[in-house]
Amino acid sequence: xxxxxxxxxxxxxxRTICARLIRFFSFGxxxxxxxxxxxxxxxxxxxxxxxFSISTALYQKLQLAExxxxxxxxxxxxxxxxxxxxxxxxxxDSAAPGLATQNIGLTIVINGNTYGTNTSTVSCAGSAGAGGxxxxxxxxxxxxxxxxxxxxxxxxxNIRGLSCAISxxxxxxxx
Numbered sequence: 001x002x003x004x005x006x007x008x009x010x011x012x013x014x015r016t017i018c019a020r021l022i023r024f025f026s027f028g029x030x031x032x033x034x035x036x037x038x039x040x041x042x043x044x045x046x047x048x049x050x051x052f053s054i055s056t057a058l059y060q061k062l063q064l065a066e067x068x069x070x071x072x073x074x075x076x077x078x079x080x081x082x083x084x085x086x087x088x089x090x091x092x093d094s095a096a097p098g099l100a101t102q103n104i105g106l107t108i109v110i111n112g113n114t115y116g117t118n119t120s121t122v123s124c125a126g127s128a129g130a131g132g133x134x135x136x137x138x139x140x141x142x143x144x145x146x147x148x149x150x151x152x153x154x155x156x157x158n159i160r161g162l163s164c165a166i167s168x169x170x171x172x173x174x175x
Contacts, residue, residue, distance in 0.1 A: 067096035076172035085124035105149040111142035
């Protein structure tokens with residue numbers, strides 16, 4: 001018994017020494033999640049910021065298209081007005097509150113004639129007036145096309161990436 005108890009004590013002592021050595025030399029996984037998070041987080045944040053930037057550009061595109069739709073309806077229905085192009089530009093500006101109106105480039109083409117290239121010079125004034133006379137620049141049945149462009153930039157953490165231009169176009173038949 002004496003010999004077996006001595007060998008059992010030696011075996012227990014060896015286990016504890018081995019366990020101590022294993023614990024001493026093994027690094028464990030207590031900080032593994034922190035290291036993984038430190039490696040993945042910058043990439044994930046850049047990806048999310050890029051998605052937000054693209055979403056902003058998409059929002060501006062949708063807002064520009066909706067504003068052109070409103071302007072096209074106004075232009076098509078105002079044949080008897082003195083300057084329907086100016087009214088269409090006003091409708092476009094008021095339908096796009098999230099866009100800087102001075103940055104919207106507009107071109108209105110009516111029956112092959114081009115009127116203006118930006119919001120301040122677009123005018124198709126005719127001799128129409130209070131008597132209900134039709135504007136000679138806007139014959140009934142002619143096609144009126146409004147083209148618009150708006151600058152955008154895609155950036156991540158205020159680092160300018162890509163410069164882009166959002167554009168949209170609508171065509172309406174004059175009533």
